[in-house]
Amino acid sequence: MKSRITHVFLFFPIFLFLVLALSVFAQKKAPEVMTLKVEGGKLAPVPFPHALHAEKHKIQCSKCHHKEPDPTQPELCIKCHPVKDAKEGVPLFKDAYHKLCIDCHKEVVAKGNKAPTKCTECHKK
Numbered sequence: 001m002k003s004r005i006t007h008v009f010l011f012f013p014i015f016l017f018l019v020l021a022l023s024v025f026a027q028k029k030a031p032e033v034m035t036l037k038v039e040g041g042k043l044a045p046v047p048f049p050h051a052l053h054a055e056k057h058k059i060q061c062s063k064c065h066h067k068e069p070d071p072t073q074p075e076l077c078i079k080c081h082p083v084k085d086a087k088e089g090v091p092l093f094k095d096a097y098h099k100l101c102i103d104c105h106k107e108v109v110a111k112g113n114k115a116p117t118k119c120t121e122c123h124k125k
Contacts, residue, residue, distance in 0.1 A: 030054070038083055038093060043123035064100060 030050045037045030053059045061071035068074050081093040091099065101122070105115035116122050 036097065040083075041094070043119065044125050046122045047124075063104075 032049070032051045034048045034050050035045045036048050054061070061074075062068070065071035065074040067080060077096065078093050080090060081096045082090075083093050086092050086095075102117060105117050108115040109117060
């Protein structure tokens with residue numbers, strides 16, 4: 001009986017540690033491709049290959065999710081970037097995306113690589 005109790009006290013902390021470690025390191029994984037759209041937008045929604053940017057090109061989460069306490073668990077962009085009626089010093093949703101995406105894509109192209117830089121290359125009908 002004492003042996004069994006000793007085993008429980010010995011193995012329970014190890015088991016608890018493993019469960020906690022797995023839950024801490026488990027991240028909410030973004031879908032391979034996300035659709036970026038604004039209700040009432042004039043152009044078609046943009047299919048955004050999240051995995052391509054995050055995994056293949058190794059772009060850090062904080063590059064896009066720049067104000068998040070934990071960029072691996074982001075809030076919706078419209079929480080800070082409104083669709084209409086910009087707040088002081090905060091760009092509208094559309095403007096924030098355009099500046100971030102197009103500027104980065106232009107840098108990629110300047111280095112001799114391919115990336116979309118024209119409206120219809122992202123906003124496909």
